[in-house]
Amino acid sequence: MEKEFLLTLKLLTLLDSEYRWFTLAEIEKQIGVSDKTIRKIIDETKQELPPSIHIEISRGKGVILHYEKRNVAIGEVISSLYRQRTFYRLLDLLFAEGGRYSLEELADKLYMSASSLKKLIIRLNNHELKPYHLRIAYSMPEVKGSEINIRYFYLKLYYDAYEFSGWPFPGMDQAQIHEYITTVESENDIVYFLNAKRSLSFLAAIVITRVLQDKHADVPRGQYDWESSMLHSSVTALARTLEHRYSIHLPLDEIRFLQAMFSLSQYNYYDDAKIRTMVSMEKTNLVQIQEEKYQIVNHFLMLALAAYPAIDRTDRFIWEIGEFFEKLRLENALPDMTAISTSSLTEYVQRECRPLYQGVQACMQKWAQRYPAILYNDYHLTKLTLLISSSLRYKSKKAFLLIGEEFSIRHYVATLIKNEIGDELIINTSIMEGLTDEIIQKHGIDFVISTFPVKLTTVPVVIISTIPTKRDLDNIRQELI
CATH class of the missing domain: 1.10.1790 (PTS-regulatory domain, PRD)
Structure with a gap:
């Protein structure tokens, strides 16, 4: 992914997290770039945003993102920006026509020089494609590697680009594929999560495209009992439907690949x-x-x-x-x-x-x-x-909070811990007549929370900062398990 787009993504995600002014120092710390770079990103991003979204930058205040949340999803805007990037247009072209054009011919189609395209391919090979163990060949550019990894990569690519709306597969009927998946649901009394069902429709289109290109998945022979799986018969029937509709042949490995992806997707049961x-x-x-x-x-x-x-x-x-x-x-x-x-x-x-x-x-x-x-x-x-x-179901326990500060501080910290931990913890902040193992047992204390070391042998002592940190709170939670 282009460095500039990654920074734009981080900026929009940060500004969307709260409706308030973010200082440039805050943004610089979160994104990890200089003040000058932040201003450059904002200027460039402004040009690409729809009229309903506006980034305002003000001296002395910082930066704020304005838009009506009822009508706009920032994720949809990010997906739109994603589709405009050169790396996406290259990968999309390679999906449909990879291996058909030379580097120079492909560069012409993308309106860029051959040297710039080669640099882009090198960067994709070293970053975006590397986690998937894939690479793009140079002479006749095409994504190379395991067929299953290629499909998984393109599933994520297209889902990121069309997460909310749109369909990147011309010539295929999205509504019809969606209906085929609905049949699988009804036959098994399940319902896929909306995002999972959309992802599965993308997957089906990817499988059809790759098979039409004579690219097939290879599922190793193993001990997994495919036939006993709940979705086996339904996915097999789906495969036959796709074969008939798109004039393709789906061998056993392809059916098992589809079955695996349908089984791994998130669903609930109707009944x-x-x-x-x-x-x-x-x-x-x-x-x-x-x-x-x-x-x-x-x-x-x-x-x-x-x-x-x-x-x-x-x-x-x-x-x-x-x-x-x-x-x-x-x-x-x-x-x-x-x-x-x-x-x-x-x-x-x-x-x-x-x-x-x-x-x-x-x-x-x-x-x-x-x-x-x-x-x-x-x-x-x-x-x-x-x-x-x-x-996890925590056992309700009683803790004694020992802080060498005035009562208001003890009360504040006790409330803070209670809000973070919940009703499983009862905190005692009253002053005791000395802190000994006998007193602890008399008051039914399960453990002590203290800002300084305490010598006790019958119960644990959790040492915290005056204002508890996340680690302190985790250590307290451990005592409840």
Whole structure:
């Protein structure tokens, strides 16, 4: 992605986070560029924004983004800007006509010099395409690499460019493809999330285009039981429909690729009763320990419950863990995709849920000693961390807050901690007649929160700053688990 566009994206995202004036110093710190560069980005971005959106810059105040939130989504504006970039126009052209033109002919189509195009290709190879293990050839430019990775890359490219509206596949009927996916939903009593359904329609169009170009996915033979999967018959029927409509042939590997992508997309079930039945069946199936797929789930549950006794062991939680490992096994049937799958939340989870993330990581490392052939990455650790975090049920505990400041400060900090932690924590700030293990036991204190070291042997002591930091709050939460 062009450096200038990345800076524009960061600027618009920051300005859209709050409706207020942002000082240039704030923006400089967040984006990591100089005051002069920020002004240049603003001037250039102003020229590309629609009339309904306006960036105002004022001496002494800073920068503010004006628009009516009821009628405009800033993400749609960003998608529009994305489609105007040279890198996007090049990749879009290569998707439809890659390998047909020389470097010079392609440069003419993009209204740029051959040397500039070559520089752009080098940058794309070293940055945007590298995480997908892809590259663009120079002599007859074309995206090269694993077919599954190419499809996954283009799915993300087109979704980013047309996330809210539009259709980048001329000659294909979006409404009809959408209807085919609706048939899959109705046959299985499921409903795909709106963004997932839109993404699947893009995927179907990408598969059709690539097959028409005689480019086929290769799904390695493995132990995954494709036929027993819930969506097998529906996706097979969908493939036959696509074959008939677009005069193509979809071999077994193509059908399995479609099945994997449809199964991995996010959906809900229409019928609550069906969910309850499936949850109950999953819990019953877990006792079938002779089957490896249930051994896989059981082994992780054993490790997770040992690490986090506060997990609420509901049937729903057990079912969700089973679903996670079923999808992990499915992704491993497409090893190319397992290597490149990512989550936009990984950085946030690693930062904001660090102790829990590290604990889940430790559990998976132990689990992997028994199942080394099943690969996972940060994307899967992120999903597991969020799943376990939402299932933790903290035991209500009582803490004594010990701060060597006046009462108003103690009261403020106690309120701050309560607001951050919630009702699971009862904080006592009253002055005691000395702080000994006997007094702590007398008042039923489970642990002490203090701004300085305290010698106690019966309960833990959490040391915090006068105004607790995020790390301090995480350490307090750990005492509730």
